[in-house]
Amino acid sequence: MKSIVIFASGSGTNAENIIRYFNATKSAKVVAVFCNNPKAAVIEKVESYSIPLILFSKSEFSTGLFADRISSYAPDLIVLAGFLLMVPSVVITKFEGKIINIHPALLPKFGGAGMYGMNVHKAVVESGESQTGITIHYVDQHYDSGDIIAQFSTPLNGTETCEEVAARIHVLEQTHFPKVIEQLLIEKI
Numbered sequence: 317m318k319s320i321v322i323f324a325s326g327s328g329t330n331a332e333n334i335i336r337y338f339n340a341t342k343s344a345k346v347v348a349v350f351c352n353n354p355k356a357a358v359i360e361k362v363e364s365y366s367i368p369l370i371l372f373s374k375s376e377f378s379t380g381l382f383a384d385r386i387s388s389y390a391p392d393l394i395v396l397a398g399f400l401l402m403v404p405s406v407v408i409t410k411f412e413g414k415i416i417n418i419h420p421a422l423l424p425k426f427g428g429a430g431m432y433g434m435n436v437h438k439a440v441v442e443s444g445e446s447q448t449g450i451t452i453h454y455v456d457q458h459y460d461s462g463d464i465i466a467q468f469s470t471p472l473n474g475t476e477t478c479e480e481v482a483a484r485i486h487v488l489e490q491t492h493f494p495k496v497i498e499q500l501l502i503e504k505i
């Protein structure tokens with residue numbers, strides 16, 4: 317069975333959705349969740365699934381020892397699900413081609429440092445875009461610049477609020493992210 321390690325910093329809705337999906341399908345297993353925010357809601361969500369939760373600091377993250385700590389879970393795939401820190405090069409190098417992220421816009425638009433959550437939705441609304449969506453991509457040395465794996469879109473008519481855009485994005489994430497992870501594990505890894 318394939319092993320997934322999740323990194324999360326916030327509410328944990330995507331992390332929990334991925335855990336539930338793979339608990340039901342049995343095609344892979346989430347073996348650990350790493351979190352850099354001791355106040356994140358994801359912590360409480362993960363506890364009910366009996367999955368190891370590893371809290372860590374930003375300074376720990378950039379060390380070779382931390383990369384070894386991740387390796388101890390033998391991940392076939394590392395999934396960033398609402399994780400806000402830049403992944404350090406030591407981790408990217410050790411797990412090259414095995415780290416993916418989800419972004420709440422259609423990259424390359426609305427990506428880069430500081431472009432997460434409502435910052436993205438506000439930028440999309442203010443730009444007058446006719447569509448938005450999600451991008452699932454590989455992680456490289458820069459924010460939101462890795463090769464695109466999949467994109468899913470939703471139309472906009474120009475009257476949506478940031479909150480309405482966020483709700484549409486959430487539906488896309490919940491619907492597509494676990495399925496893309498599963499397909500990736502089957503086809504590529």
